[in-house]
Amino acid sequence: MATSKPGDPLLGAAKVLLILFTIAVIFGMVMLGIGTSVLLTFGRYEFMTRIAAVDAPAIAFWGLVGGLLLLEGMLYLGLRFIRELSGIVNSVGAGAPFHPRNAGRLSRMGWIMIIAEGVALPLAALLAWFAPYLEKAGKHVEIDFGLDAESILLILILFILARVFREGARMNDELEGTV
């Protein structure tokens, strides 16, 4: 029988952290959106002047816009990830974690991670392309490029956990009718 878990410090901390992360990500998305809009309108001339000063081609402007849009996409993926995790945390708090919905959430989190890794590749490529021009402008850039072991493991863990929860939901369903 599902029971709620009032006062669970881990769940409480998780909820607070997820709310804070959500606020931070939304704030970042809004700021990035504003920045991109300004760049496309009022800031365009100034940026074109700066890229000319470091001998970068004019297309660098669109490269930057593309990069900002990709970053916005990454933040959106982060927001989706946090929302799915929040759903799982809430279900644990309600005492009913083994539900097919959580299996779906974990699966979607795995796909979000895969998409994020995919989005990171062109972002890193853009940064690598910008790097020499940024160096000319006196800004040193370090790029960590490639799929790291932690990401691969996290993706694996998420998909395996989705299977675990799917099986748990099936067993829970059987238990529902047990007296």
Added chain:
Amino acid sequence: MPITVKLDELLYQRRMTLTHLAESVDITLANLSILKTGKAKAIRFSTLEAICGVLECQPGDLLGYDQAGGKAP
């Protein structure tokens, strides 16, 4: 479902209500209702033991098998 539950008959014979049985066996009324109406998917031995203890019956008095009532094994 081929497995039939004859809880209604036993309660009638012993002039006992489902509520009284629930209190005696420490099983929720909701779970006993699930059992009585044939919606249960499984029954624990501990539950069977508790019910048989209070109703002073054998498991075979409580449960029946009606092959015509469900899918063939």
